[in-house]
Amino acid sequence: MILTIRNIVPIIKAQWVGQNNTAIIEYISIDSRSLQNDENTLFFAISGPNHDGHSYIEELIQKGVQHFVVTKIPSTVTGKANFLVVENTLDALQKFAAFYRSQFDFPVIGITGSNGKTIIKEWLNFLLSPDYNIIRSPKSYNSQVGVPLSILGINEKHNLGIFEAGISMTLEMEKLQKIIQPTIGILSNIGSAHDEGFSSVAEKIKEKLKLFVSVNVLILNKNKTICAFVNPKIKIFSWCSDDKSADVFITKKNIGELTELQVTYREDTFPITIPFQDQASVENAIHCMMVMLYFGYNHNVIQTRMAHLYPVEMRLKVKNGIYNCTLIDDSYSSDFQSLKIALDFLENQKQHKKKTIILSDIFQSGLSNEALYSQVSQLIISNKITRVIGIGETISQFKNKFINCDTFQNVAEFTNAFENLNFENETILIKGARDFNFEKIVSLLEEKTHETVLEINLNAIGHNLSFYKSKLKPKTKMMVMVKAFGYGNGGFEIAQLLEHHKVDYLGVAFADEGISLKNAGITVPIMVLNPETTSFSAIIQHHLEPEIYSVKGLKAFLKIAEQKKLKHFPIHIKIDTGMHRLGFEEENLQDLIAILKGNETVQIKSILSHMATSDDLKHDAFSKSQIALFEKLSSQLQTELNIKPIRHILNTSGITNYPEAQYDMVRLGIGLYGISNDAEEQKELENVGTLKSVISQIRTIDANESVGYGRRFIAEKETKIATIPIGYADGIRRSWGNGVGYVVINHKQAKIVGSVCMDMLMVDVTDIDCKEGNTVIIFGENPTVNFMAKQLNTIPYEILTSISQRVKRVFFRE
Structure with a gap:
């Protein structure tokens, strides 16, 4: 479908400001990073709580993009491109997608529910693709932005659509319904996901059902609670395992690692075998089978195709x-x-x-x-x-x-x-x-590395960053700490993500960390918090910015900088306000001022201090005294040196507990990685790192037999033991063994028995249905790093940074 600017203006109710309204649009974009943006792209400048697409317009024009949907035209680009001015750019994108969808007339399956949407979509694509030319949501594009982008992929040759719709609060589904316009609905289930966005389960059910207001049929698992909210005018095609009044009645039994379904439909009973046993997969498969029944597929085709269903990988790794x-x-x-x-x-x-x-x-x-x-x-x-x-x-x-x-x-x-x-x-x-x-x-x-991996969820990092950004004043800058290999999570990959999110500074502990990031192409300014004097030349060579915390260090740096004939090289002055670790104290501030007054070799980019107790409100008076002393000493430096640098004192806990002390910048650390010492704040953060391994071997031991070094575990009865290839050389503390800690296998806790070895640990799986090669969760959602730290009487920082470099990091995006 070929559309011009002139065609699009009335669709999105825009005011056109430009010179060429006959330009042809071939590609819709909201991502300034995409190399697919060109002269035929229409860029929607979406504004969110922490990002504003308008700030990328000048950069995009330089790359050749000429057409923009905006709420305002930035003064720096007036007259340089075509602009379609609207009240709300997201609303405009959704209107355009709804118009585009209305130009096509073929069956469209709309899927919503708390879980399983993407798997049902991918399995339906597999099951139906031999007979249909299908357009479907890519990956899990089911949001207020993802759905319109998915719909805009339709072309004239498609004859079936499968789109998923995800919501987290009220008033969202009506918008998605207008865009998807499904003719066939699937309600996967109603679970606890996004409960915080709804006042009750009833409100959540009502909101999700809004996707189906105009469908020809709604497929669901028959449930009195849900069916009570369905409009009686909507035709329901239901299934159930305990209510024979459903359109399709299903019983199931496990056969080895398979599940056999006995399906009764229209007085005909036939078997279907699927290669899964977990309840979620079985339910997802049944929903797919219901669509095939509705489409009139014969039993043999359904049996053959569903036997080949497969695990769905929803992540780019x-x-x-x-x-x-x-x-x-x-x-x-x-x-x-x-x-x-x-x-x-x-x-x-x-x-x-x-x-x-x-x-x-x-x-x-x-x-x-x-x-x-x-x-x-x-x-x-x-x-x-x-x-x-x-x-x-x-x-x-x-x-x-x-x-x-x-x-x-x-x-x-x-x-x-x-x-x-x-x-x-x-x-x-x-x-x-x-x-x-x-x-x-x-x-x-x-x-080729061993089978233990630390999976890093890049989506979760983006979410946590946005959460802390939402606490800041509009002009407050943010430094993010990526020291200690990104708190054990990986350095470059996270730094690159932060660079995209336009953080103002990155912080590393030592020069070699910063040099590694610079060599990998990171361009964000990087501050080195603990620079050794021997690293000053390398810091200058790689355009890093040192923290200076002593007269001795300042003189050493100035000597090298003067030899290199530098001018205004950025440095950061650390003040000790009570941490008593590093920094200039009040009594040597005059020496600092005397050295720096009139010196043009360096430029004080920022003045900072570090809080000792921002995470513990029992020490509120001490924290406030630190802030007051910082205000006094940093102001003195500003006045006597006639400078206006960035000032910053707050770390992750300080951002939450002392918002009045944001100054010009804050430093986000472990909060980025999903860890908070505040229970309520922890609920708002997403888990970033999941440490996984596998079962290497399973053996059964008799009563009175022992496991591991020192015979620290003696079996009281016949016990099934699984060996996991991870140990204290990988960062799992020995004190986590001997019944203190556990791992999770197939959603069940398996206690660690005996001592943790250098490369292995052993767990009791007597009551767990598992086999060699099964995945083992060491930490993540359960057990959490916070829980482990509490049990071991330490802090989450130590748990995360202890994971050794021999553990492979796998980064993924949902």
């Missing part, structure tokens, strides 16, 4: 690869919409100048192969991909459309040629349809 490569693993998905998302993620997470994509044939684009691979080629060119490796019969036919491209008919051919492809010092996006088994490629390219 960043992994360490061989020969200093970085991998982005998206090896179970290959469609045009998700390719755009993956390429944007590649650009955001790239760690090397060289960028490679390994891509399978793309399915269900709705386009002819010629048109599809032409568009894929343009997408890859705009994202400045260095090398393309195509795998599949179809993409091989279009090799000539790609620059620097090798193609293979299948993964086996690629594997045979692997040694000659010379992967080294590059970021590699691995993106393939499930049938291609690209996990084999990931295995070839992934750095």
Whole structure:
């Protein structure tokens, strides 16, 4: 569908200000980072609580973007582009998507519920794609922004839509209903997710049901509570396992690792076997089966296809690869919409100048192969991909459309040629349809480490950052601490995310941490908190900014700076207001002033201090005395040196407990990583790091037999013991063993028995249904780092920073 600026103006009720209202729009964007933005892009400047798309307009114009939907035209860009001025840019995006959806007339499945939406969508796509050309939400694009972007992927060749809708508060679903306009509804379930956004369960049910006000049929698990809120005019197609009055009655039994469903529909009973046993997966599969029944599929087709359902990976993962490569693993998905998302993620997470994509044939684009691979080629060119490796019969036919491209008919051919492809010092996006088994490629390219990983949720980091930003005054700057390898979570990947979110400063402990970030391409100013005098030359060379906390250190730095003939090199002055660790005290402030007065070699970029008890309101008087002393001494420096630097004293706890002392900047530390000592604040934060391992071996021991060094555990009865390949060399304290701590296996707690070994620990799984190779949660949502710290009489910082570098970090985005 071709639209011009002139067409779009009345749709979104905009006032047009510009010179060319006949310009053709081919791409809608809200992401200033996307390399897909060009002269045919219409950029919606979305304004949120912590980000304002208007601030990126000047930068986007320089990159060639000429068309913007705005609430105001920034003075710096007046007359430089086409502007569509509206009252609310998000509302305008939603109106445009609703109009676009109304131009197509085919069945659309709308899915909502507390859990399972993305899995049901992906499984329906798998089950129905042999017979339909499907457009679906990429990944879990189900929000107020994600839904309109998903809808805008529809083209004229699609004949079935599957879209999910997620809400967290009232008044949201009506907007999504107007955009999706579903003809078939699926209510997956009602759980506790986002309870805080609703006054009651009833209010949540009513809000979710608003998605289905105009559907031809609503598919749900028959439930008296939910059905009581459904409009009686809506046709319900229900299933149930304990109410035979449902349209479809289902019983189930476990067979090995499978579940057999006995399905009774219209007086006909037939079996369906699915490769899962957990209740959530079974319910999700049943919803998919209900759609197939509604569409009239025969039993044999349903049985055959559902037997091949598979675990859905909903995350893009960043992994360490061989020969200093970085991998982005998206090896179970290959469609045009998700390719755009993956390429944007590649650009955001790239760690090397060289960028490679390994891509399978793309399915269900709705386009002819010629048109599809032409568009894929343009997408890859705009994202400045260095090398393309195509795998599949179809993409091989279009090799000539790609620059620097090798193609293979299948993964086996690629594997045979692997040694000659010379992967080294590059970021590699691995993106393939499930049938291609690209996990084999990931295995070839992934750095071989042991089976314990620390998974870092980049979405959670973004959420936690936004939470603390929401506490700040509009002009308060933010420094984020990424010292100690990002509190154990990883340095560069998190620094890159923070750079995108436009934090003002990063803080590291030592120069080598900052040098590593600078060498990796981080451009945000970096302050070194504990610089050693031997590192001053390297700090200057790599444009880092040292914290100066003593006369001796200042003189040493000035000597080197003067030798290098520097002018106004940024430094940060640390004042000791009561922490008594580092900093200038009140009695030597005059010496500091005497040295700096009239000195043009350095520039005092900021004055700071550190609070000792901001997390403990029992010491409120002491904290306030620190703030008062900081005010006095920093003001004295400002007056006598005639300067106006940034001032900052608050750390994570201080942001919450002493908002009156924000000054010009605050320093966010462990709060970014989802840890707070305040119980109420902890509820608002999202878990960032999940430490996982696997079961290496399971054995059964008899009563009176022992486990581990020193025979510290003696079995009282026959006991099943699982060995996990993680120990104190990985950062798990020995004191967490001997029944103090536990791990989680298949949602159940397994007590650690005996001593934690250097590389292993053992747990009691007598009452847990598990097998070798099953995933083990060491910490994350349960047990939390806070819980572990409390049990071990330590602090969360120590738990996080103790995780050794031999534990592989895997970064992912939902």
